Amino acid sequence: MTNQPGAHLHLTEGRRAGPSCVNNMLHYWRAMWGIIGRELWRFVTQRERFISALVRPLVWLFVFAAGFRAALGLAITPPYETYILYEVYITPGLCGMIQLFNGMQSSLSMVYDREMGSMRILMVCPLPRWFLLLSKLFAGTAVSVLQVYVFLAIAWFYGIKVPWQGYLWVLPALMLSGLMLGALGLLLSSFIKQLENFAGVMNFVIFPMFFMSTALYPLWKLKESSMLLYNLAKYDPFSQAIELIRFSLYGQFNQHAFIYTLVAFIVFMTFAIIGYNPSKGMMMKKGGS
Amino acid sequence: MKPPIALSVENLSFSYGGKKALDHVNFKIHSGECTLLLGPNGAGKSTLFSLITRLYDTRDGHIELCGFDVKRKTRKALAKLGVVFQQTTLDMDLTVMQNLRYHTALHGMGRRLANQRIQQELERLSMYERRFEKIRQLNGGHRRRVEIARALLHKPSVLLLDEPTVGLDVPSRLAIVEYVHQLADDENLAVLWSSHLIDEIYPDDHLIVLHKGRIKANGAVAEVLKITNTAMIKDAFYTLTQGDQT
Structure with a gap:
C-alpha cells in the first residue's frame, strides 16, 4: 500500500493455513519465550x-x-557463624527489596498496559489466561533476578562477599521469591482500576511489607521492642522470602521459609488468575455486569 | 449459495452496572464480507468488540467465531481472529520487527515462518524497508499499517477493526479503507469494521447501524437506504439515530 488512495495492491496467498495446532507444547514454549524476551529486551x-x-x-x-x-x-544468628557488619545483614533484605519493587513495577506496568491497550494484544492471543499471566510473571522474575545479580556484583566490590557457592544457591531462592512478589503485584494490579491508585499501593503494601520484615533488623530485635511488630514481621511473607535468600546465600536451605514462600506464591497466583478471569474476577467488575 | 458464517452474534446483551450498553444484539457476518458497524460515540461498538475478543465475559447471549463458541472454545475461536484496536497497542520502544515477532511468538509461529509472514504482510503495506525502525519514529498512518499487518500475521478468518482510522489524515485513511476492502474481496476474509465515519462505506458493504446498544439497521447499503427511504447513507444514519451527531 502506498499513501495514495487507490494504490494497487497485490493480495496473493490464501488465508486459511494458520498454525496447524495451537494446542501444542511448542506454541506454549514460543509464547513464553516471546513474553520473557520482550521484557528482558x-x-x-x-x-x-x-x-x-x-x-x-x-x-x-x-x-x-x-x-x-x-x-x-547484631548477635550471631544462623546462617551467620561470626559477628557480621550491618551491611552484610541487610544485603539479602536489599535483594528482596529489589524484587519487591520490581514486582510492584510489573504490576504498575500491567495497569498502564491495560489502560493504554497493549495488554489487550496479550489477552486476545489463543492461549489460556493463566498461562499468559504466568509467563508475564516469569518475565518479571527474570528481570528481577538479573537486577539482584548486578547488585550482588557491586556489593562484592564493596566488600560484601558470600561463599562463591552462595551465588549459585541463591538463584532458585531468588526465582521463588521473585515469583511470589510478582504474583502479589499481579494480584494487586487486578484490583487497581486506574493508574492513579498506584500511590495507595505504595503506601499500604510496599512500605509496610518492607519495614515490617526481617529486611532491616532481625526478628529478635523486633521482639525486644514490640511483640505486635514481631508477630507481624514473623508472618509477613516478605520476611520469609528474605530469610530464604539469606540462608541460600550461605549455602543453607531454610525449609520453613521455602514452604511459606511457596504457599504464599500459590495463594497470590491463584487469586491473581481469578482476578484476571473475565467471568469471575475483578475484570468483570471493571468491565461491567 | 451464501459463503459460510464467520462471526455470529446472537441475542447479546451487556450492562455496566445498571446502564445497558448492548441490548439483544443479533447479526451474522459471512466470509468475504466487509461489514461496517456504524454508530455514534457511546453506541456500544467498543463494548461489542470487547465481548467478541473475550476481554469481557458474555453473560447474556452467544458469540461464535467460525463455529467456535467464544466463551467455551475461547482459544480455538481467538485463533481465528485478527484485531486492530482503537488505541494503538504497539510497543513504542521496540522496532516494527520486534513488535511483529512478539505477536508471532504469541501465536506459536517458528522463526522461519514468522519472518516469511512478516515480510509478506509488511511488503503488501510498503513497510518492509522500515522494519528496523522503532514504532516511536513512525507517524500515525504507518503505525496503523503495522497494526493491520500484525493482525493478519496468523492468517485469521475474521478481522475486527475498532475505528482504525481515527486521527489519520485523509490519504492514509482512504488507503487503509481500500486495503481492507480488498482483503475481504481477495482473501475471503470476514471484516467487521467499526466506525462513525460515513465516507468509509463502500456501496457493496454490509451495514449494521448500532445506536444506544440496539441494532437499528442490518443489511446491504441499498437495503438500509430503502428501509429508511433515503438516498444517502448520512441521511439514513441520521434518520436511524434520530438526529444524533456522528
Missing part, C-alpha cells in the same frame, strides 16, 4: 529503569547501612 534498553532499579538498594547499602552500622549491634 525492554529492561536492558531502558537504561534509566536499569539504573534506577540499582540506585535504590545501593543508597540503602552505602548510606543507610553505613550510618546504622554503629547503632545496631
Whole structure:
C-alpha cells in the first residue's frame, strides 16, 4: 500500500493455513519465550529503569547501612557463624527489596498496559489466561533476578562477599521469591482500576511489607521492642522470602521459609488468575455486569 | 449459495452496572464480507468488540467465531481472529520487527515462518524497508499499517477493526479503507469494521447501524437506504439515530 488512495495492491496467498495446532507444547514454549524476551529486551534498553532499579538498594547499602552500622549491634544468628557488619545483614533484605519493587513495577506496568491497550494484544492471543499471566510473571522474575545479580556484583566490590557457592544457591531462592512478589503485584494490579491508585499501593503494601520484615533488623530485635511488630514481621511473607535468600546465600536451605514462600506464591497466583478471569474476577467488575 | 458464517452474534446483551450498553444484539457476518458497524460515540461498538475478543465475559447471549463458541472454545475461536484496536497497542520502544515477532511468538509461529509472514504482510503495506525502525519514529498512518499487518500475521478468518482510522489524515485513511476492502474481496476474509465515519462505506458493504446498544439497521447499503427511504447513507444514519451527531 502506498499513501495514495487507490494504490494497487497485490493480495496473493490464501488465508486459511494458520498454525496447524495451537494446542501444542511448542506454541506454549514460543509464547513464553516471546513474553520473557520482550521484557528482558525492554529492561536492558531502558537504561534509566536499569539504573534506577540499582540506585535504590545501593543508597540503602552505602548510606543507610553505613550510618546504622554503629547503632545496631547484631548477635550471631544462623546462617551467620561470626559477628557480621550491618551491611552484610541487610544485603539479602536489599535483594528482596529489589524484587519487591520490581514486582510492584510489573504490576504498575500491567495497569498502564491495560489502560493504554497493549495488554489487550496479550489477552486476545489463543492461549489460556493463566498461562499468559504466568509467563508475564516469569518475565518479571527474570528481570528481577538479573537486577539482584548486578547488585550482588557491586556489593562484592564493596566488600560484601558470600561463599562463591552462595551465588549459585541463591538463584532458585531468588526465582521463588521473585515469583511470589510478582504474583502479589499481579494480584494487586487486578484490583487497581486506574493508574492513579498506584500511590495507595505504595503506601499500604510496599512500605509496610518492607519495614515490617526481617529486611532491616532481625526478628529478635523486633521482639525486644514490640511483640505486635514481631508477630507481624514473623508472618509477613516478605520476611520469609528474605530469610530464604539469606540462608541460600550461605549455602543453607531454610525449609520453613521455602514452604511459606511457596504457599504464599500459590495463594497470590491463584487469586491473581481469578482476578484476571473475565467471568469471575475483578475484570468483570471493571468491565461491567 | 451464501459463503459460510464467520462471526455470529446472537441475542447479546451487556450492562455496566445498571446502564445497558448492548441490548439483544443479533447479526451474522459471512466470509468475504466487509461489514461496517456504524454508530455514534457511546453506541456500544467498543463494548461489542470487547465481548467478541473475550476481554469481557458474555453473560447474556452467544458469540461464535467460525463455529467456535467464544466463551467455551475461547482459544480455538481467538485463533481465528485478527484485531486492530482503537488505541494503538504497539510497543513504542521496540522496532516494527520486534513488535511483529512478539505477536508471532504469541501465536506459536517458528522463526522461519514468522519472518516469511512478516515480510509478506509488511511488503503488501510498503513497510518492509522500515522494519528496523522503532514504532516511536513512525507517524500515525504507518503505525496503523503495522497494526493491520500484525493482525493478519496468523492468517485469521475474521478481522475486527475498532475505528482504525481515527486521527489519520485523509490519504492514509482512504488507503487503509481500500486495503481492507480488498482483503475481504481477495482473501475471503470476514471484516467487521467499526466506525462513525460515513465516507468509509463502500456501496457493496454490509451495514449494521448500532445506536444506544440496539441494532437499528442490518443489511446491504441499498437495503438500509430503502428501509429508511433515503438516498444517502448520512441521511439514513441520521434518520436511524434520530438526529444524533456522528
